[in-house]
Amino acid sequence: MKQFPSRFRAITCTVITCVAFLALNGCKTDLDDVWDSIDSLDSRLTAIEKAVDETNSNLEALKQLFEAVEENYSIASVTPFTEGGGKFQRI
Numbered sequence: 001m002k003q004f005p006s007r008f009r010a011i012t013c014t015v016i017t018c019v020a021f022l023a024l025n026g027c028k029t030d031l032d033d034v035w036d037s038i039d040s041l042d043s044r045l046t047a048i049e050k051a052v053d054e055t056n057s058n059l060e061a062l063k064q065l066f067e068a069v070e071e072n073y074s075i076a077s078v079t080p081f082t083e084g085g086g087k088f089q090r091i
Contacts, residue, residue, distance in 0.1 A: 068074075
């Protein structure tokens, strides 16, 4: 088996190291746009969660009204809904 001179091996290792360094350095990406997109999606998700909570609260109130109508209850008083919810009293 033929051995290469040590100078050739040193040059080959240097070239391979430089190519690897340049290849890995070229893979760096500006992540600011990615993080901005994530922040935007996070705020959109928060808005959707808030809308879902409000819708669920409204559906619960409608469910109670329908139950009252089915059972022939009358509504004696109504408490306006706030962020924590509302209620009505059956008689």
